[in-house]
Each structure stands twice: as structure tokens, then as C-alpha cells.
Amino acid sequence: MRVLRSAIVALAAAGACVLAAELPASACPGGGCSSGRFCLYENNDYNQGNTDHWLDFVNDDFDLRNNYWSGSNDSIDNEASSMRNRRGCSVRLWQHVGGTGAQSTWANGANDGFLANNAIGDNRASAVDVCV
Amino acid sequence: MTRPALGRRRGHAVRLAAAALVLAACSAPEGGEQAAPAPSTGSATLAAGAADAAAPGALTLPFDAYRLTGDDHDLLDRAHRELLRRCMARLGLGRPLRTMPPAVSGARLAEHARRYGVIEAAVAREHGYHYPATAADRAGPARWEAWEASLTPRERAALDGTGGEPGCHDRAVGDLAAAVPRDDLRWLEGQNFRTVEESAKAAPVRRARELWRACMSRAGFRYPTPQDAISDPRWNLDAPVITSQERATAQADVACKRESGLVQAWYHAEAELQRTLVRAEAARLTRLLKAKQTRLNKACRVLTGGTP
Incomplete structure (x- = not known):
């Protein structure tokens, strides 16, 4: 699996976004998203006020069914509700596994705290293509 | 793995072409005088030969005029990077942008190459059902991870923001x-998903799917x-491994799409749905077209040395 998951669970539990170059690179929990990453969050508004389930990507992933929110056993397939793109390029979310069906593309730097109100968050994100 | 076959534009050529498009995009008017395309001309074309699902690059839909293309995204991404560079330089932190990997590393499929599934025999x-990838696609992430690991805490904070304070991004x-x-944006993206789903329920598409x-x-x-x-x-x-079973299934899938006329039926049903929406939502689409041009014009100004 090419998705990068949280490697610093202890930091996540503390709600801390520790910035240390020697640590494994990872998106910060608590609604942050590090440069170089594309970040999905399970809840609206980057999980503010909700369980802090997130996942970050540097790579393509064309089958989200086998990916899970950080620190949980919940599949992220069709579950994303907000996103931040710090990947350095445009990122495309696809409706179906294999990168098929309709798609939405976000430019580098884009934020959307309420995906559930638009197409891709309405139970439809099943694949990620970075740097389209 | 060799480069993907049909429906894929060559990455470097696209980047060069995109650079040329900076001027073209900048030349488009900004402001209210630019009207949305007349509904009757909202394009939905299927070039001769594409009906057999062999030329996905020829598939265009009426919404295409209002959504950002891949080249548009390239333009915006490059402008974003330039603004990052300026922002970081103002903070005396020029190094991260000098060492940042290329913004776009891979090749790109035609816009609707996989909208109706895998449709090309080659x-x-x-690739079977795998999404075609290039060597550049596969090399990009490692370069980004190395770059990310090289960031100092101060550089990372300046880029990403801290404590609710916005960063350069x-x-x-x-x-x-x-x-x-x-x-409006959410409406357009929502409809873009809805029309492909709704058109799949049309009688001709259901019949073709049964034939498939x-x-x-x-x-x-x-x-x-x-x-x-x-x-x-x-x-x-x-996974990089593509089994013979997957390839055989995908090839049969494509052959049966062609025999059943599924892609043609689906495409025509969806194009008709989008045409109807273009006629009904002219005011909204005019706003979207104007906003799209505004964004592209801002990007052009940035990339030609100006301010947004």
C-alpha cells in the first residue's frame, strides 16, 4: 500500500503538531497538513470538534477500500469530508476504484472543509491521483 | 513499464505547451463582458471513430467549457508556486522553494479517458485495470518525501502556518x-458527478449494459x-504487478463495451443531460466562466512578474 499513514500516534494523541526534521514526515493531526502532502479528513472542517481521523498521501492510490483512517480500522473509501492539498501539484479524486467515473481536481494549496456538500465527499471518493 | 498508449498526452510536451498557454490564457478578457457559451453550442462531440471507444481524447462534454482543464491546473499550480516563492523570500527563507521538486511529474490522460471505465484496447x-503510470509518476513521491524531510521547523511553519495563523500556502x-x-463551484462539481450516474440509468444505456x-x-x-x-x-x-487474469478481463471488458455500444450510448445520454443543464443554468454558468477566467488571469499576471 502506498498511502502513508500516521507514524507518530503518540503525538497525534497529544494533539500536538510537532515540527521536527528528524521525525518521519507526516501530516499533522488536528486539521493541519504538511507541505508535500495531500490530506483527507473524515469529518467536516478538518475534524474540528470531531474524532481526529485523517490520512495523508504523497503517492497515487487507486483503491481506497484498503486504506484506513489514522489510528482506526475504518476504511476511508467513500468517507472523506474535508481535504487540504499541500502536495505541490494538482490532485484528483475519482469516483470509482481504478481511477474511473467522474473526478474532481484540486489545485495545489486548495482547502475544502465541507466536501460532504459537494460531489466528491458525497460517498464518492474511491481513488486518488496526485500530480495529474 | 512502457508509456501508456492511447488517450495519453506526453508529459513534457504538455508542460511546454502549457507554458505557451500562459500568454493565451492571459489574452482572454476578464469581467462581465464574457458570456457563457450559448447553450446550443455547449460542446458535446464525439469524433468519428470515437464511438467505438477507441479515441477517448475525442470525448468532450458540455460542462468542459466551465471546468478547469489539466492545462488550467498546471497554470494555477505554477502561479501558486511563484507566490510561495515570493512569500518565503520575504521571510528570508528562499531555500525550500529552490529545492522543491518539479510541480508536475507525470503524464496526463485525456480528460474523459476513464469516465466510462477502461475503454481502450491497448x-x-x-495495464489491465491499473491506472497507467510513468517512470516520472513513480519517482515523484520519493523526491517529495526527501524534500519534506529537509524542511526545518521554521521553514515548515512558514509554509503551512501555525496556531491558526495562515502560512504562505x-x-x-x-x-x-x-x-x-x-x-456555484460545488453545484458544477456535483452535477458533473450526477450526470454520469443519472445517464447510466437511461434506457439505451441499460440495454447496452445488458448486451455488455x-x-x-x-x-x-x-x-x-x-x-x-x-x-x-x-x-x-x-501494486505494480498486473496479473494475466486482470489483463484478460480488462481486454474482454473493452471488447464487450465496443460490441455492445455501451460507451457510445452512455456518452450520448450524459451529453444530453449536460446540455439540458447548460440551457437551464445559464446565469450560474456565466458566473462560473467569469470566475474561471479571473483565476487564470491572476495566474498569468503572477507568472509574467506581476501581482495577482
């Missing part, structure tokens, strides 16, 4: 934004729909 033969996004109601199912069954593959075929859990679409 792609199915080479957020400032750049704000600079390139256009005054368009977010509801029968064709696949004769070939020894029992799937109710093309989506069930590509979603078969036996395929690991994230």
Missing part, C-alpha cells in the same frame, strides 16, 4: 482566488456491470 492489454490560495460563490453483460458471460467473465469487473478484489490496483 491500455487494457498493457494559504496566502497564495487567497491571492489566486476569484469572487465566485462556492455554492451477455458478451462478457460468453467470454467466460460473469460481472453484472463494468464497475463490478474493475472492482474485483482479486486485482490489486495499487
Whole structure:
């Protein structure tokens, strides 16, 4: 699996976004998203006020069914509700596994705290293509 | 792995062409005088020969005029990077942008190459159901991870922001934004998903899908729909290995789409749905077109040395 998951669970539990170059690179929990990453969050508004389930990507992933929110056993397939793109390029979310069906593309730097109100968050994100 | 076959534009050529498009995009008018395309001309074309699903690059839909193209995204991404560079330089932190990997590393499929599933025989033969990837696609992430690991805490904070304070990323996004109601953007993206789903229910598409199912069954593959075929859990679409079973299934899938006329029927049904929406939502689409041009013009000004 090419998705990068949280490697610093202890930091996540503390709600801390520790910035240390020697640590494994990872998106910060608590609604942050590090440069170089594309970040999905399970809840609206980057999980503010909700369980802090997130996942970050540097790579393509064309089958989200086998990916899970950080620190949980919940599949992220069709579950994303907000996103931040710090990947350095445009990122495309696809409706179906294999990168098929309709798609939405976000430019580098884009934020959307309420995906559930638009197409891709309405139970439809099943694949990620970075740097389209 | 060799480069993907049909429907894919060559990456470097696209980047060069995109650079040339800076001037073209800048030349478009900004402001209210630019009207949305007349509904009757909202394009929905299928070039001769594309009806057999062999030329996905020829598939265009009426919404295409209002959505950002891949080249548009390239333009915005490059402008965003330039604004990042300026922002970081103002903070005396020029190094991260000097060492940042290239913004776009891979090649790109035609806009609707996979909207109706895998539809090219050559792609199915080479890649099965896997999304075509290039060496650049595969090399990009490692370069980004190395770059990310090289960031100092101060550089990372300046880029990403801290404690609710916006960083250079957020400032750049704000600079390139256009005054368009977010509801309009969400409506367009929502409809873009809805029309492909709704058109799948049209009678001609249902009939074609039944023909596809029968064709696949004769070939020894029992799937109710093309989506069930590509979603078969036996395929690991994230692994580089493509099994002979996956390739055989994908090739039969494409052949049966062609025999059944499924892509043609689906495409025409969807194009008609989008044409109807273009006629009904002219005011909203005019706003979207104006906002799109505003964003592109801002990007052009940035890339030609100006301010957004």
C-alpha cells in the first residue's frame, strides 16, 4: 500500500503538531497538513470538534477500500469530508476504484472543509491521483 | 513499464505547451463582458471513430467549457508556486522553494479517458485495470518525501502556518482566488458527478449494459456491470504487478463495451443531460466562466512578474 499513514500516534494523541526534521514526515493531526502532502479528513472542517481521523498521501492510490483512517480500522473509501492539498501539484479524486467515473481536481494549496456538500465527499471518493 | 498508449498526452510536451498557454490564457478578457457559451453550442462531440471507444481524447462534454482543464491546473499550480516563492523570500527563507521538486511529474490522460471505465484496447492489454503510470509518476513521491524531510521547523511553519495563523500556502490560495460563490463551484462539481450516474440509468444505456453483460458471460467473465469487473478484489490496483487474469478481463471488458455500444450510448445520454443543464443554468454558468477566467488571469499576471 502506498498511502502513508500516521507514524507518530503518540503525538497525534497529544494533539500536538510537532515540527521536527528528524521525525518521519507526516501530516499533522488536528486539521493541519504538511507541505508535500495531500490530506483527507473524515469529518467536516478538518475534524474540528470531531474524532481526529485523517490520512495523508504523497503517492497515487487507486483503491481506497484498503486504506484506513489514522489510528482506526475504518476504511476511508467513500468517507472523506474535508481535504487540504499541500502536495505541490494538482490532485484528483475519482469516483470509482481504478481511477474511473467522474473526478474532481484540486489545485495545489486548495482547502475544502465541507466536501460532504459537494460531489466528491458525497460517498464518492474511491481513488486518488496526485500530480495529474 | 512502457508509456501508456492511447488517450495519453506526453508529459513534457504538455508542460511546454502549457507554458505557451500562459500568454493565451492571459489574452482572454476578464469581467462581465464574457458570456457563457450559448447553450446550443455547449460542446458535446464525439469524433468519428470515437464511438467505438477507441479515441477517448475525442470525448468532450458540455460542462468542459466551465471546468478547469489539466492545462488550467498546471497554470494555477505554477502561479501558486511563484507566490510561495515570493512569500518565503520575504521571510528570508528562499531555500525550500529552490529545492522543491518539479510541480508536475507525470503524464496526463485525456480528460474523459476513464469516465466510462477502461475503454481502450491497448491500455487494457498493457495495464489491465491499473491506472497507467510513468517512470516520472513513480519517482515523484520519493523526491517529495526527501524534500519534506529537509524542511526545518521554521521553514515548515512558514509554509503551512501555525496556531491558526495562515502560512504562505494559504496566502497564495487567497491571492489566486476569484469572487465566485462556492455554492456555484460545488453545484458544477456535483452535477458533473450526477450526470454520469443519472445517464447510466437511461434506457439505451441499460440495454447496452445488458448486451455488455451477455458478451462478457460468453467470454467466460460473469460481472453484472463494468464497475463490478474493475472492482474485483482479486486485482490489486495499487501494486505494480498486473496479473494475466486482470489483463484478460480488462481486454474482454473493452471488447464487450465496443460490441455492445455501451460507451457510445452512455456518452450520448450524459451529453444530453449536460446540455439540458447548460440551457437551464445559464446565469450560474456565466458566473462560473467569469470566475474561471479571473483565476487564470491572476495566474498569468503572477507568472509574467506581476501581482495577482
